[in-house]
Amino acid sequence: MTQGKKEQVRVMFDNIAGKYDFLNHFLSAGIDVLWRKRLVKMLMKSNPERILDVATGTADLAIELARKTKASITGVDISQGMLDIGQQKLITKKLDHQIVLKLADSEMLPFENHSFDAAMVAFGVRNFENLDKGLAEMQRVLTKNGMIVVLEFSRPRVFPVKQFYNFYFRFILPSLGRIVSKDKEAYTYLPESVGNFPDGNDFLVHLENANFSKVSQRRLTFGIATIYTGFKL
Numbered sequence: 001m002t003q004g005k006k007e008q009v010r011v012m013f014d015n016i017a018g019k020y021d022f023l024n025h026f027l028s029a030g031i032d033v034l035w036r037k038r039l040v041k042m043l044m045k046s047n048p049e050r051i052l053d054v055a056t057g058t059a060d061l062a063i064e065l066a067r068k069t070k071a072s073i074t075g076v077d078i079s080q081g082m083l084d085i086g087q088q089k090l091i092t093k094k095l096d097h098q099i100v101l102k103l104a105d106s107e108m109l110p111f112e113n114h115s116f117d118a119a120m121v122a123f124g125v126r127n128f129e130n131l132d133k134g135l136a137e138m139q140r141v142l143t144k145n146g147m148i149v150v151l152e153f154s155r156p157r158v159f160p161v162k163q164f165y166n167f168y169f170r171f172i173l174p175s176l177g178r179i180v181s182k183d184k185e186a187y188t189y190l191p192e193s194v195g196n197f198p199d200g201n202d203f204l205v206h207l208e209n210a211n212f213s214k215v216s217q218r219r220l221t222f223g224i225a226t227i228y229t230g231f232k233l
Ligand SMILES: C[S@@+](CC[C@H](N)C(=O)[O-])C[C@H]1O[C@@H](n2cnc3c(N)ncnc32)[C@H](O)[C@@H]1O
Pocket: 006, 009, 010, 013, 024, 054, 055, 056, 057, 058, 059, 060, 061, 076, 077, 078, 079, 082, 104, 105, 106, 107, 121, 122, 123, 124, 127, 128, 129
């Protein structure tokens, strides 16, 4: 029997956990750091006190946020391997009191309704087995007026960025990723998963279907990534 997507994703991230941070920064030439900073800036406008970081991975986004706020941050992920690396970073940076990491599935969050003022997710929603279920869960655990912020890869539409991006994503990134991570599939999965994923207005429709209001998008770096926002009214 073939594994479900969730199990495949979990195993894949467990396998590459030790190399994930390096590969992330290397393959994106460090732009991912700037994108996370932009997300944090947008999220901080709503002044949240309890924040959920879904698919937190090695906790980079949670750590970036903790630099800017005293708010309490909870990170969840299905990969214990990624969380272990994240936990080591929290201890080194003395952030383990402010940020708590938990092994949990975004499609079945182990929190009461209305537990968080904001929910964020960076490069995570694309990996969900069921996107709409994951978004609905984030909506459920948010308080009234709570904000959702999603950072995800998108497909650039303008010449020549679109052509360069396609070439890089299809040919260069999988080879470099394979050599460094020693995982045959992880960096083939990345371009495939971006190609199949709803972006732009299509993603906003998913947010609205999950009962988020005032949805909007901001394209970053010629549309290679996009930040989507919405509110639970
Ligand atoms: C590309 S990483 C992103 C990590 C981090 N947010 C960042 O910005 O670097 C995607 C993460 O999503 C996690 N993930 C995938 N499906 C998940 C699910 N259903 N629930 C929780 N985490 C999930 C994976 O284990 C992985 O750590």
